[in-house]
Amino acid sequence: MSNSFSNQLRSVIEWNNPKSDILFEKWTQSGDEIKNASKLIVGPGQGCLFVYEGKVEGFFEKEGLYDLKTGNIPFWTTIKNLMYKFESAHKVGIYFYRKAEMQNIRWGTPSPITYKDPVYNFPVGLGAFGNFSFRITKAVDFFINVIAGDDYYPVKAIQKVILSRITQPISDFLAKASFSYVDIDKHRNEIAEFSKNSCRNIFNELGFELLDFRIEGTSFDQETKTRIGRISDMSAEAQAMKELGVSYQDYQQLEALKNMAKNEGGGNLGMQMGAGLGMGQMMGNMINEQNQQQNTAPPSQSNPNDPMQKLQKLKQMFEAEFIDEQEYKQKKQEILSQF
Structure with a gap:
């Protein structure tokens, strides 16, 4: 059982002092602790899902203290009854998740984004890096479509999900834009905003919202640098010949x-x-x-x-x-x- 969970009282289910790099975490693998629990504590910026045999049976989205023995939580009563009928202690899972906004998460393109320069008409390999902020908006969809039943899900894993989908809009924007490689940096905010808006519906279906997406800097691959160097040399030679x-x-x-x-x-x-x-x-x-x-x-x-x-x-x-x-x-x- 994770150290971030309270194990002093078997009757209390609580995600205590979760690590800052964790989005989702399974509370326990012990069926007895779940059956004996009488209270649930959902802290600020947290949520909680109850899963039985891979299906989300219920969830808490508001922080507070919940009495699990009052009978006012139908899905909890159903889960307890089902557990008593089976010998397996691993059919029920309780997942806590972070509702709070995750800010300034670093990102960088794993490989160059390729497009054709509209002015010089040669292929460009562009690398980019920056930061983004996001939050989980639909925990059930996020659990089903992104986590897929893993016991825990770190923040760094969302980087791959976002980059795998947002690099294509960046490439599409550059392919349609009318500016050359020399104009990339002064259009970074425009590129970032277009890419974020293009992926809005995709991320909404996955259960989270990209609040902010920034491109802080760019770089070119070696082949592009070589081509740029040739253009610079030719421009300098042309200027010298013009003067002569x-x-x-x-x-x-x-x-x-x-x-x-x-x-x-x-x-x-x-x-x-x-x-x-x-x-x-x-x-x-x-x-x-x-x-x-x-x-x-x-x-x-x-x-x-x-x-x-x-x-x-x-x-x-x-x-x-x-x-x-x-x-x-x-x-x-x-x-x-x-x-």
Whole structure:
């Protein structure tokens, strides 16, 4: 028998000082104690169910002291009569349960919630964590649909029940939402409220009410982090090229030529030399294009054919890693020869 139950007086049934992490607990497995009991004490924030052969025969929902020998509780008299007719002492169970609101219960997604980012069009794996509050509203339904006859039911077990049902509405909301992964955190309250309301009827049928559901933080799985990192790198490169006046198409062509020139496994020296010439030509074209753009500037600006300006542009390309050190030195020497 659990230590949380009073065993000093066999005539009293009481859930004394229950542990804070227990929702439901069976009072006794001794039929004699039940038959001899004369009083029932239901404490504040508690309720009590009487179960015979797996069926709930009656329950107390209000706190107070009940006299079981007065005959005013029909189901109790019936249970006692049935017990006297059977030798088994395990056909009757008395279950106390917690009616009080359970607050700030921690939760976290056991696996990432997946959806497709509507802006970047790639799969996202989202993890989330937070807290929730709930209370049992229909003890009989909760006993039948959730507990299913177990001798005790801890608070942590309700986490699995809630998460198994609430992650789907979160996924549905994200799939239909028009914001990207970067907007998740500022919409956490909206996501949480939608998910809680979507599961209201489901939890009501199970016998409890989700009073509050909060998303405190989110995280992405490693694959999503990798994709986000690539997007950040590409955005930074695009910004750098924009400042240098280089198109992304030119940059891709330059990278392709550089990779071809450095590919020692190709075995075609002529192709590598051709790639190197093509790369040099492309670098020249890029600088010429910049010069042509500067030629359209107002006369008050400096001379676009000035070798110093060409050297400055060449240095910017080198610092942005569009060209390597050898290419930089070679083109620099060509410009210096113009002095």
